[in-house]
Amino acid sequence: MSNAPDLTAAIARLYVYPVKSCAGVELREAVLTETGLDLDRAWMVVDENGVFVSQRELPRMALIRPQIRLSDVVLRAPGMLALHLQIDTVEEPVKVRVWDDEVQAYDMGAVAAQWFSDFLGRKLRLVRFDPEQQRLASLKWTGGAEAPTQFQDGYPLLVTSTASLDLLNAKLVAAGHAAVGIERFRPNIVLAGLEAHDEDRLELIRIAADEGTVELRPVKPCTRCPIPNVDPATAQVDPAVTDTLQSYRRDPALDGALTFAMNAIIVEGVDRTLRVGQPVAATIRF
Numbered sequence: 001m002s003n004a005p006d007l008t009a010a011i012a013r014l015y016v017y018p019v020k021s022c023a024g025v026e027l028r029e030a031v032l033t034e035t036g037l038d039l040d041r042a043w044m045v046v047d048e049n050g051v052f053v054s055q056r057e058l059p060r061m062a063l064i065r066p067q068i069r070l071s072d073v074v075l076r077a078p079g080m081l082a083l084h085l086q087i088d089t090v091e092e093p094v095k096v097r098v099w100d101d102e103v104q105a106y107d108m109g110a111v112a113a114q115w116f117s118d119f120l121g122r123k124l125r126l127v128r129f130d131p132e133q134q135r136l137a138s139l140k141w142t143g144g145a146e147a148p149t150q151f152q153d154g155y156p157l158l159v160t161s162t163a164s165l166d167l168l169n170a171k172l173v174a175a176g177h178a179a180v181g182i183e184r185f186r187p188n189i190v191l192a193g194l195e196a197h198d199e200d201r202l203e204l205i206r207i208a209a210d211e212g213t214v215e216l217r218p219v220k221p222c223t224r225c226p227i228p229n230v231d232p233a234t235a236q237v238d239p240a241v242t243d244t245l246q247s248y249r250r251d252p253a254l255d256g257a258l259t260f261a262m263n264a265i266i267v268e269g270v271d272r273t274l275r276v277g278q279p280v281a282a283t284i285r286f
Contacts, residue, residue, distance in 0.1 A: 005281030009193035021054035022064040036156035147265035155263035167196035203285040214269030221259035
């Protein structure tokens with residue numbers, strides 16, 4: 001493989017989602033950790049059996065908006081007093097389930113549990129990922145590379161492009177629907193300068209961070225459930241997004257599943273800082 005990049009781009013937007021399936025936080029810069037961007041999916045909401053819940057069954061989770069501060073994360077939701085989560089404070093150890101993985105976590109206590117239960121109308125608890133726990137992305141898709149995650153669905157990072165969203169919005173508007181924001185797809189890194197869905201074809205993404213190069217490898221298309229149909233401003237559900245994706249984003253390699261964005265793993269660059277505007281060079285897989 002040549003060292004010359006096949007494509008050049010730039011980081012347009014960065015997002016982290018401190019509480020899995022709640023609203024994201026858009027940042028100008030974010031530290032890359034072993035498990036993805038710092039604080040991404042560090043917390044998760046679980047039911048009485050310790051199984052995670054999401055916007056799939058509780059769309060009102062989209063209305064819970066985090067703010068990241070120096071020592072805490074502040075959660076706000078309509079009609080609720082703010083909930084403060086100390087970044088370095090946890091309570092009892094607990095086992096929880098995220099998809100097929102049972103992992104060690106820490107319960108965040110009665111106040112957080114009551115807050116989520118009151119707002120979402122079910123008996124729920126909030127848990128924090130145990131940093132001593134190792135939860136790896138699928139070795140099948142990473143080619144055997146060990147890629148640790150926290151409470152992400154399966155991979156440390158999700159990468160997409162502004163052009164991919166522009167194409168979807170053009171199709172939505174042509175069909176008489178409203179355009180949507182990129183936050184519905186819950187990416188971590190949004191690239192500008194690519195053609196629509198060029199991210200599907202990338203073999204290696206090199207980002208010029210201040211401290212040195214960051215290298216990311218896209219490994220698996222992100223299959224889409226109905227969460228992009230949830231309006232993040234209102235929590236109302238409208239199938240227009242997935243209906244539109246059905247017309248052009250079925251992936252035969254994944255049994256016809258709808259895909260949008262690419263799951264990626266970290267090859268190099270842990271502890272380096274990603275910033276909006278940083279240049280990106282990428283090689284194409286095919």
